[in-house]
Amino acid sequence: xxxxxxxxxxxxxxxxxxxxxxxxxxxxxxxxxxxxxxxxxxxxxxxxxxxxxxxxxxxxxxxxxxxxxxxxxxxxxxxxxxxxxxxxxxxxxxxxxxxxxxxxxxxxxxxxxxxxxxxxxxxxxxxxxxxxxxxxxxxxxxxxxxxxxxxxxxxxxxxxxxxxxxxxxxxxxxxxxxxxxxxxxxxxxxxxxxxxxxxxxxxxxxxxxx
Amino acid sequence: xxxxxxxxxxxxxxxxxxxxxxxxxxxxxxxxxxxxxxxxxxxxxxxxxxxxxxxxxxxxxxxxxxxxxxxxxxxxxxxxxxxxxxxxxxxxxxxxxxxxxxxxxxxxxxxxxxxxxxxxxxxxxxxxxxxxxxxxxxxxxxxxxxxxxxxxxxxxxxxxxxxxxxxxxxxxxxxxxxxxxxxxxxxxxxxxxxxxxxxxxxxxxxxxxx
DNA sequence: GTCTATAGGGGGATAGAC
DNA sequence: GTCTATCCCCCTATAGAC
Numbered sequence: 152x153x154x155x156x157x158x159x160x161x162x163x164x165x166x167x168x169x170x171x172x173x174x175x176x177x178x179x180x181x182x183x184x185x186x187x188x189x190x191x192x193x194x195x196x197x198x199x200x201x202x203x204x205x206x207x208x209x210x211x212x213x214x215x216x217x218x219x220x221x222x223x224x225x226x227x228x229x230x231x232x233x234x235x236x237x238x239x240x241x242x243x244x245x246x247x248x249x250x251x252x253x254x255x256x257x258x259x260x261x262x263x264x265x266x267x268x269x270x271x272x273x274x275x276x277x278x279x280x281x282x283x284x285x286x287x288x289x290x291x292x293x294x295x296x297x298x299x300x301x302x303x304x305x306x307x308x309x310x311x312x313x314x315x316x317x318x319x320x321x322x323x324x325x326x327x328x329x330x331x332x333x334x335x336x337x338x339x340x341x342x343x344x345x346x347x348x349x350x351x352x353x354x355x356x357x358x359x360x361x
Numbered sequence: 362x363x364x365x366x367x368x369x370x371x372x373x374x375x376x377x378x379x380x381x382x383x384x385x386x387x388x389x390x391x392x393x394x395x396x397x398x399x400x401x402x403x404x405x406x407x408x409x410x411x412x413x414x415x416x417x418x419x420x421x422x423x424x425x426x427x428x429x430x431x432x433x434x435x436x437x438x439x440x441x442x443x444x445x446x447x448x449x450x451x452x453x454x455x456x457x458x459x460x461x462x463x464x465x466x467x468x469x470x471x472x473x474x475x476x477x478x479x480x481x482x483x484x485x486x487x488x489x490x491x492x493x494x495x496x497x498x499x500x501x502x503x504x505x506x507x508x509x510x511x512x513x514x515x516x517x518x519x520x521x522x523x524x525x526x527x528x529x530x531x532x533x534x535x536x537x538x539x540x541x542x543x544x545x546x547x548x549x550x551x552x553x554x555x556x557x558x559x560x561x562x563x564x565x566x567x568x569x570x571x
Numbered sequence: 572g573t574c575t576a577t578a579g580g581g582g583g584a585t586a587g588a589c
Numbered sequence: 590g591t592c593t594a595t596c597c598c599c600c601t602a603t604a605g606a607c
Contacts, residue, residue, distance in 0.1 A: 165572075184393035184479070187601065200573060202602055265475055267536045269394070275540040284541045304559065308542050308552065312531045313563070320526035323533065326477045330485040331494045332518050342518065349514065349571050353523070356570030361562035375590075397583060410591055412584055 166204050169194045173205075174215050178258040181265055182212050216266060216274060219259060224283060226252065231289035238292040239355060246318055246350040250343055253322050261323045284311075302358045313357060317350050376414050379404045383415075384425050388468040391475055392422050426476060426484060429469065434493060436462065441499035448502040449565060456528055456560040460553055463532050471533045494521075512568045523567060527560050 163171075172193035176185050187208050191198045205211040230244045253260060267275065284290070293310055296302045304310070321328065321343065329339060373381075382404035386395050397418050401408045415421040440454045463470060477485065494500070503520055506512045514520070531538065531553065539549060 180479070181391070181393065181475075183391065186599090188599095197574070198601075199575080199603080203572075206602090208601065261471075261475060261478065264533055264537065265391075265471060268471065269390070275536070280537075280541055281543065306552070306555075308538065308544070309556070309559065311541075312534075312538065313527060315534065316526040316530035317523060320530040320533075321522045323474055323530075324522075324525065326485070327474065327490075328518065328522065331490055331521075333491065334518070342516070345516075346519070349519065352571035353567040356566040357563040360566030361559050396581085398581095407592065408583075409585075409593080413590075416584095418583065 165194075165196065165200065169196065169201055169204055169211075170215065173211050174219070177212060177215050178219070178256070178262045181262065182269070185212075213274075216270075217277065220263060220274065220278060223259070223263065224278060224280060228283045228287070231284065231287035234288050238289065238296060239351065241289055241292075242314060242354050243351045245314060247347045249318050250347050253319070254340065254343065257322055257325070260319050264323075296358075303361050304358075310358075314350075314354060317346070317353065321346070375404075375406065375410065379406065379411055379414055379421075380425065383421050384429070387422060387425050388429070388466070388472045391472065392479070395422075397421075423484075426480075427487065430473060430484065430488060433469070433473065434488060434490060438493045438497070441494065441497035444498050448499065448506060449561065451499055451502075452524060452564050453561045455524060457557045459528050460557050463529070464550065464553065467532055467535070470529050474533075506568075513571050514568075520568075524560075524564060527556070527563065531556070 169190065173190045176189050176193060180189075185208075187198050187201055190211075191201050194201075201211070205214070226248070227245075230241060230248060233241065233244070236244065290307050293302065293307045297305045302310075325339065328334065334342070379400065383400045386400050386403060390399075395418075397408050397411055400421075401411050404411075411421070415424070436458070437455075440451060440458060443451065443454065446454065500517050503512065503517045507515045512520075535549065538544065539546075544552070
């Protein structure tokens, strides 16, 4: 233990190493609590070089934030727009893939939601969020099923909220839930694996009920 | 508009006014992004006085954090331990009251979850979280219904997660959801009102399904 | 491109008058 | 108790050598 693994690979450019470190530290601590020193140390360089490449902490943050959000959005778009699959299948896709994604990068959800709160829309307006989500196959399929009477609650926003809630929230509340239930890391991961199968079943039951 | 309402009431003690301001600012911006100057200004006093009463920013934060978490825990405990009501009824209680609570103080959930992430358990261990939640009537009722075959998924943690997810997550993701769907504040509040009735119905359907 | 040294400023905390 | 003035550290950013 001890000795943290630093991000000093020889086969990447300095710029990329700084970005990788910035991403890691920003995601873990958020903008305000992050010091450029931490990023520089993690990347194995000094602050001067960081500013040489990225001008300022603020600017570096904007770059990371934009990339992280684009990545998230692109992933969502892929799942929600797959024309071939049914709505049920899409729920399975989102649950399974998104849980896998968050397991690998557990800091991203709370990081994004927290920074969005502060940046109040400045960033949100730079991305075509509305187009991607609202015009997705996911939403039009939902509309069809509502028309056919297969789904009771007609508002697609409730549907989207429910799906994201059940998938994402347990990770955001992870420390609290662990403390409540004396669950260790291994057991928690198993719970999340179970949810990959359970969430689609639950969602299906909800659609019929209310 | 303009002119922010400052917290300068004559009928409270200075100490209480500082605490009220600290609570407001910490909740909104988190520990790292908060400056003691902001708190002092909001309370209508200066930093010297803040340190006279509370010694340090860190100490003031600990006090606020502990109070906020205690308050949250006490509320949960009240809902989950009401011996008279059925499990279904408890779900209604939590959904309805907790949504009302968050509407009044929308910053609390993400504030708590975010600061818990940084403080890593130091604070969680000061509170009797486990006892209050795990030994609650809520959990024993859940166990009974599992035994009777009325609930399919036996793990009470899934049940707790689902309930909290459906209630809390939409508020945490509020800015994102608003951006996605072009929902304004009024419409969003109506959605949350609808959820007070919908969540208990959904939960009931989920229990039977998986 | 990368470093050392340092400027510049902001923010938490304290001394001391009232 | 409350204020003004000030200290001092830490952090971002830049100047300038290599």
